[in-house]
């Protein structure tokens with residue numbers, strides 16, 4: 083057959099690879115593997131880019147060059163393909179052809195597979211045509227259809243071509259042209275499919291014609307029968323199947339019709355034979371078997387098939403339906419054209435696949451892998467215990483003489499006031515020893531309580547505290563400071579089982595109780611901490627103990643600190659861990675806030691963060707941060723709807739009195755609001771002050787800080803201000819403290835951690851790879867302070883603010899994506915500038931994906947405004 087010989091010319095028989103020169107095969111194999119890997123990597127990176135572009139784009143665009151970006155070890159890239167993946171996807175998608183770049187990478191993978199297998203697994207030439215067509219048409223179409231989208235669906239090509247066409251023929255014209263091209267393409271593609279359908283329709287018409295003829299003939303015969311006359315019946319040509327082979331090739335449906343109806347519907351066969359008079363193989367079509375054989379050979383003659391497949395005849399033979407002329411599978415089976423059409427459908431399905439893969443890969447809902455926030459910094463190492471001093475040797479042995487002396491003195495003192503006791507026992511703590519007495523029957527406790535000062539005077543010791551009675555013990559306690567005080571080792575606390583193996587959200591090792599039990603509590607349940615005490619009594623050490631505990635237990639992705647240090651020296655040591663653990667306002671230089679004005683903005687930003695978090699919790703149907711994060715980790719929340727893993731935020735204010743003195747209500751109000759509400763959303767406060775007066779620790783503050791720590795204070799009234807009870811004035815200093823938590827009042831010796839140790843810990847953390855910048859708090863644009871706040875905002879504006887505002891006024895389109903494209907800005911920066919432009923009243927609020935309304939109509943108006 084002519085077509086067969088043509089094919090043989092086109093595709094010489096495949097030489098088994100073993101017969102080929104080895105080196106050639108090896109080169110193909112290596113090249114194929116390389117292409118396959120490159121294609122897979124680029125596809126993977128592009129899919130990832132769909133989800134990670136927002137966070138990576140700023141860094142990509144701010145890098146001086148691509149090489150700089152690739153070499154920047156500090157940059158924190160979220161693309162699954164790392165820096166190279168992010169850059170490749172960015173170039174292909176953003177700078178060139180948009181999401182259609184995926185078609186290129188898939189094609190490269192196919193080419194790789196082809197080279198590796200050494201045979202035509204895919205129809206590469208045809209697919210290449212498709213890729214080109216997609217790149218040309220789909221990119222502008224996507225840009226046209228998604229005009230306000232921040233994501234560059236059509237890439238630079240899509241944007242430029244649509245912009246050009248918009249300018250040239252307007253939006254309507256662009257739409258018309260694009261859709262016409264689309265319709266034309268679809269028509270060209272589908273025209274291959276229309277012909278079998280047309281053929282089928284024709285054959286149906288012919289069949290009907292045949293039936294009609296037959297009916298007429300029968301009718302005529304019946305009439306002649308009734309009239310008694312006998313006329314010869316003229317029936318159209320009786321040849322069963324006069325179809326031409328070309329016909330069989332191009333119009334398979336009708337061919338099958340033909341052999342299915344062969345012998346039954348002569349008129350049908352006849353009608354076809356009329357159209358294809360040069361029929362040469364009608365006999366081959368007489369049986370389905372023959373027809374199958376015949377048909378399987380036909381594709382080779384298909385003039386539309388540029389790359390006939392060697393495997394296809396087998397498939398055709400397997401799938402050939404024997405009787406069903408209208409089988410939907412028929413085109414696939416017997417002709418190349420339908421295969422071509424089918425492959426088109428597959429290609430259409432490819433973008434769907436792309437949609438699915440990211441959905442499962444990124445959007446939590448479909449992935450089974452729990453989300454791990456630690457993967458932000460997978461190589462982060464927690465500080466080691468050897469960074470802390472080993473103070474185990476400093477444990478002071480119990481002085482029996484001292485104990486005996488104190489016991490005798492207590493008994494004789496009480497006796498001198500007419501108080502007899504039944505029993506006395508002692509518990510030796512790190513700083514004080516607790517003597518517990520059981521008074522003789524009939525002794526009134528109030529009598530002992532009233533004698534507190536006299537007993538202390540008689541014992542001639544500083545720091546005596548009488549607890550009458552000890553709640554829940556039925557005894558009266560007398561705390562007497564030890565002559566030799568023991569330093570509570572932070573290292574011992576942090577290595578204790580209670581600290582290492584607890585399930586607390588924010589465990590803090592505060593110190594040791596009198597009975598030497600480690601006091602480790604969960605800051606999340608406290609939920610805020612107020613620390614007060616006279617200067618030099620151990621407040622800073624206390625804050626360091628809390629911060630160090632958290633640093634030893636939490637990963638940077640789980641915890642952020644907002645540090646306020648009006649004294650400028652206490653917390654500055656933590657600057658080293660800015661990129662790991664600190665949070666700050668956008669565009670703010672220092673993460674440790676020392677300026678009162680900035681403190682107000684920061685506190686208000688925290689309130690915004692709190693409100694935002696409440697919104698997220700509400701949307702997620704959760705009641706607190708724990709439930710929310712659990713839901714997020716188990717991938718039941720969609721990050722595309724703004725859900726994200728929420729780290730705990732701990733606000734540390736070192737000198738609260740100073741802030742209240744300078745800013746008063748402006749500071750007190752947000753602090754009170756945060757203290758009241760922020761607990762559920764994981765924002766906790768640690769506020770310290772050395773002036774525990776009532777105008778600093780106001781009723782509002784006190785009411786919202788159930789956990790309060792008092793170091794030694796100078797007067798009983800201060801102790802009452804802090805704890806609502808006396809006792810803090812009796813403390814001995816150097817970390818000796820009272821903690822009031824709920825109804826409990828406990829005496830603790832604070833764990834000691836020295837500044838050099840903290841320095842070692844923070845530099846251990848700071849030396850590791852961190853985030854690209856500190857955790858960003860929401861921007862706060864003050865409005866209560868009127869013009870002064872506005873002036874402050876102007877100074878904080880992005881340097882491209884004016885340029886962007888001008889561009890928006892010129893184009894009269896408040897589109898963030900346009901800012902991104904034209905000024906080569908990252909998503910976040912463009913969004914921030916747009917917010918500033920909105921705050922300046924130049925554009926209106928965001929309305930879905932549409933551009934914002936522009937309020938300023940002319941440049942002159944804008945100049946006047948600026």
Ligand SMILES: Nc1ncnc2c1ncn2[C@@H]1O[C@H](COP(=O)(O)OP(=O)(O)OP(=O)(O)O)[C@@H](O)[C@H]1O
Nearest residue numbers: 616617618619620621622623772816817832833834
């Ligand atoms: N827990 C402790 N164990 C042992 N010594 C301590 C402890 N806490 C504090 N000290 C001693 O007390 C000194 C002063 O402590 P710290 O600097 O914490 O006081 P402060 O209350 O912060 O003072 P200021 O308000 O003036 O900064 C420390 O240098 C240390 O020697």
